[in-house]
Amino acid sequence: MQYDDFTALLGARYSCRGFRSDPVSEDTITKILTAAQKVPSWCNAQPWQVDVTMGTETDRLREALYSHAMTAAQTPDVPWPSAYTGAHQSRRKRCGLQLYDSVGVERGDRAASARQMTENFHLFGAPCFALLTAPAELGPYAYLDCGGFITGFTLAAASLGIASIPQAAVAAYAPFLRDWFDLPDDRIVLCGISFGYADETHPANGFRTSRAPLDEWVRLSGQKEKT
């Protein structure tokens, strides 16, 4: 594989927020999972556990999760970021505005932006959902490993024409998800990934995020090699 092919795959992936209901075959799901697990993990512990729902099971989950989220308090296992400041805050704001502009939410219309946010709990209409959990005893390094897994999963999916979106939002309801998937108390709910075929006409899919220039976040030291 050449660099250009790899960057083309990276460039093709995006977070999809509107899916078609068409099913994804079990064979395709198995291929995504088999590829995703090739990512590195500390000591090769492969700390992820993935509970996948398809079809009517995803529909059952979306209905139950949505009604739970409308009334329950948020109790994530992993604390939410305490603050976004500086560049992080401006990047966060920019991608939020891109989404709201795409779906026609006026600036300052908090009710409409909250409504768009709650689409997380409808799993954006995706036919498939994967819940990612890690064992508590491995601590934060297992979360790093699982972050790598998310990258592997979303890229493998994109290579097969399957759109996806990682969702920390669903982890707000960790106890509900632990009950739903019958997981023991010592598994940390990290995030979900909704996936399926993209509805390319959906307004929420009508924008792409940007990335910061390298000089904002890279510090090179030592001799510069000629390429």
Ligand SMILES: Cc1cc2nc3c(=O)[nH]c(=O)nc-3n(C[C@H](O)[C@H](O)[C@H](O)COP(=O)(O)O)c2cc1C
């Ligand atoms: C760990 C993680 C959690 C995320 N959680 C959410 C989420 O709950 N809801 C959402 O709409 N997007 C979520 N995203 C998607 C990000 O907003 C998205 O990756 C980012 O804006 C960059 O856009 P792109 O994925 O289209 O390149 C999450 C992404 C990651 C990696």
